[in-house]
Amino acid sequence: MAKKFPHSFEVCNCRHVTLGEIIYAIKERGANSLEDLAKLTDAGTACKCCKDSSSDIGEEKMELYLTQILEKFKK
Numbered sequence: 588m589a590k591k592f593p594h595s596f597e598v599c600n601c602r603h604v605t606l607g608e609i610i611y612a613i614k615e616r617g618a619n620s621l622e623d624l625a626k627l628t629d630a631g632t633a634c635k636c637c638k639d640s641s642s643d644i645g646e647e648k649m650e651l652y653l654t655q656i657l658e659k660f661k662k
Contacts, residue, residue, distance in 0.1 A: 590650070592606050592650075592651055593606070594606050594607030594610065595607065596650075596651065598630060598637055598649075598651055598652075598653065598656070599628075599629070599630035599631060599633075599637045599653075600636075600637070601632075601633035601634050601636075601637075602628070602629040602630055602632060602633060604628045604629060604630040606651070606656070608628050608630075609624060609628060609630060609653065609656050610656070610660075612624055612627040612628050613656070613657065613660045614660070618657075619657065619661075620657070621638055621653055621654070621657070624653055624657070630653060631653055636649055637649055637651075637652060637653055638652060638653050638654060639652045639653070639654040639655075640652060
């Protein structure tokens with residue numbers, strides 16, 4: 588993740604979940620998997636394009652994926 592994204596950046600367009608909400612779910616609520624993020628935020632539960640690049644079937648590709656965010660916060 589070389590590019591800096593603001594916390595208001597919408598990671599999941601279908602469910603309108605922001606980067607800030609994802610980070611909160613990871614840091615404060617203990618999410619450490621895609622399943623956890625889905626339960627806590629609904630991110631990645633509709634078209635699933637935001638999960639990872641292999642799931643991104645859209646014509647316009649996502650700039651940031653849930654797996655990238657999770658990887659960044661792994662301990």
